[in-house]
Amino acid sequence: MNKFKVSFAPSVRRLPSYLNIIMQSQRNGDAYISGTVIAQELNLEPIQVRKDLAITGIVGKPKKGYPVDDLIAAIERYLGWDRTRDAVLVGAGNLGSALIGYQEFRLHGMRVLAAFDTDPSKIGMKVHGVPIHSMEEIEQRLSALSAQIAILTVPSPFAQATAETLVRSGIKSIWNFTNAKLKVPDGVVVQREDPSSGYAMLTVQIQARSRAEP
Amino acid sequence: MNKFKVSFAPSVRRLPSYLNIIMQSQRNGDAYISGTVIAQELNLEPIQVRKDLAITGIVGKPKKGYPVDDLIAAIERYLGWDRTRDAVLVGAGNLGSALIGYQEFRLHGMRVLAAFDTDPSKIGMKVHGVPIHSMEEIEQRLSALSAQIAILTVPSPFAQATAETLVRSGIKSIWNFTNAKLKVPDGVVVQREDPSSGYAMLTVQIQARSRAEP
Numbered sequence: 001m002n003k004f005k006v007s008f009a010p011s012v013r014r015l016p017s018y019l020n021i022i023m024q025s026q027r028n029g030d031a032y033i034s035g036t037v038i039a040q041e042l043n044l045e046p047i048q049v050r051k052d053l054a055i056t057g058i059v060g061k062p063k064k065g066y067p068v069d070d071l072i073a074a075i076e077r078y079l080g081w082d083r084t085r086d087a088v089l090v091g092a093g094n095l096g097s098a099l100i101g102y103q104e105f106r107l108h109g110m111r112v113l114a115a116f117d118t119d120p121s122k123i124g125m126k127v128h129g130v131p132i133h134s135m136e137e138i139e140q141r142l143s144a145l146s147a148q149i150a151i152l153t154v155p156s157p158f159a160q161a162t163a164e165t166l167v168r169s170g171i172k173s174i175w176n177f178t179n180a181k182l183k184v185p186d187g188v189v190v191q192r193e194d195p196s197s198g199y200a201m202l203t204v205q206i207q208a209r210s211r212a213e214p
Numbered sequence: 215m216n217k218f219k220v221s222f223a224p225s226v227r228r229l230p231s232y233l234n235i236i237m238q239s240q241r242n243g244d245a246y247i248s249g250t251v252i253a254q255e256l257n258l259e260p261i262q263v264r265k266d267l268a269i270t271g272i273v274g275k276p277k278k279g280y281p282v283d284d285l286i287a288a289i290e291r292y293l294g295w296d297r298t299r300d301a302v303l304v305g306a307g308n309l310g311s312a313l314i315g316y317q318e319f320r321l322h323g324m325r326v327l328a329a330f331d332t333d334p335s336k337i338g339m340k341v342h343g344v345p346i347h348s349m350e351e352i353e354q355r356l357s358a359l360s361a362q363i364a365i366l367t368v369p370s371p372f373a374q375a376t377a378e379t380l381v382r383s384g385i386k387s388i389w390n391f392t393n394a395k396l397k398v399p400d401g402v403v404v405q406r407e408d409p410s411s412g413y414a415m416l417t418v419q420i421q422a423r424s425r426a427e428p
Contacts, residue, residue, distance in 0.1 A: 012411075012414050012415055013408075013411040013412075013414060017411075020393045042395055043395065079414050079417050079421070081417060093315075094316065094342075095315075097308065098308040098313075099312075101307075101308035101309075102308065102309060102409060105409075105410070105413055108410065108413060108417075109417075148420075149416070173416065173419070173420050175412070175413075179231070179234045181257065189420055189423055191412060194230055194231060195316060195319075196230035196319070196322065197227040197231075198227075199230070199318075199319055199322060199389075200226050200293050201227065201405050202363070202403070202405035203294040203295060203322075204293060205405060206299075206362075206363075206387050209386075209401070209403060
């Protein structure tokens with residue numbers, strides 16, 4: 001269904017954390033950073049960090065580590081965070097509004113041009129400076145916008161129909177925050193997020209602790 | 215640092231998706247659901263689904279599949295979603311407010327009793343029915359509440375100091391949405407979420423597609 005399978009998904013997921021630490025190092029004026037320092041900060045094995053960073057094409061120097069500026073550039077290039085990507089958001093509820101306001105995504109190149117909702121009290125308003133339009137105007141408005149990404153935060157029962165409208169309107173990539181498993185044509189990228197996954201990890205650890213305690 | 219390492223993390227992360235599908239099946243009045251059906255819905259291999267479900271202690275019957283009611287109960291018991299967990303939220307910004315309003319967590323037992331913030335314009339207000347108190351009152355208020363979980367959505371530079379206050383006030387589990395790698399005493403569970411991980415997965419797929427296209 002999705003032909004752009006990511007070979008190094010766990011590594012890719014760790015790269016943003018590395019980037020944070022390396023950028024901090026850059027702000028501190030460091031010229032080099034070692035894989036061991038990054039590993040310590042994140043409680044990982046140094047060999048893991050070196051393998052993860054290797055997918056960006058950069059290799060550290062013995063004793064010195066990685067040149068900070070080059071390493072940042074290599075990670076951003078690999079992730080495609082070195083360019084701006086225009087997006088729209090569909091479903092301007094709590095989660096949608098939070099995503100529009102989340103600074104990190106903006107820093108990494110995502111620019112939300114417009115939001116869409118069905119709630120008449122929201123239409124015509126702005127959320128974090130982004131205008132909210134009627135859902136009925138999606139096709140018409142998307143034809144005038146350069147957006148290629150849609151952030152999908154509608155209620156799950158509406159997800160598939162909305163995705164179909166988006167694809168018909170030229171959207172090539174959907175960031176899916178609903179519970180629906182979307183069916184899309186070949187060539188459309190779908191990245192699904194399930195906020196409940198993290199909650200499951202939290203509660204399973206709490207369960208493990210309560211079993212370990214007398 | 216954290217002694218409650220989760221052995222089956224990828225499986226645990228998938229269980230909420232399974233639960234959604236199985237609950238849908240329950241609403242449809244089905245008595246049994248097969249691993250193959252779940253696998254098809256989520257675009258996974260049936261063997262993977264059976265292995266994942268096995269960690270909850272349930273085994274399917276040949277040809278019939280899993281009894282729906284028992285399977286739901288087994289997953290909820292394994293995840294600890296069969297009981298209510300009291301929580302507080304620290305940092306009532308965009309992300310924090312969205313998390314308080316996110317229905318899924320409530321459905322799975324998390325009850326947010328109070329929020330804390332430093333912004334005087336927020337203190338005394340409510341967000342999704344949850345009162346916002348001054349950050350200065352954390353220790354005093356936590357001693358009167360039964361909360362064991364803290365959701366941490368403060369700006370990253372304040373994360374470590376806030377975590378220390380929380381632990382001192384009896385919090386045993388921190389759901390960390392900041393970029394900080396928290397240092398906490400043994401026995402305190404920390405689950406870190408990095409919303410940028412999903413964004414990295416999205417953009418890497420977009421990069422892969424643009425390389426695949428002529």
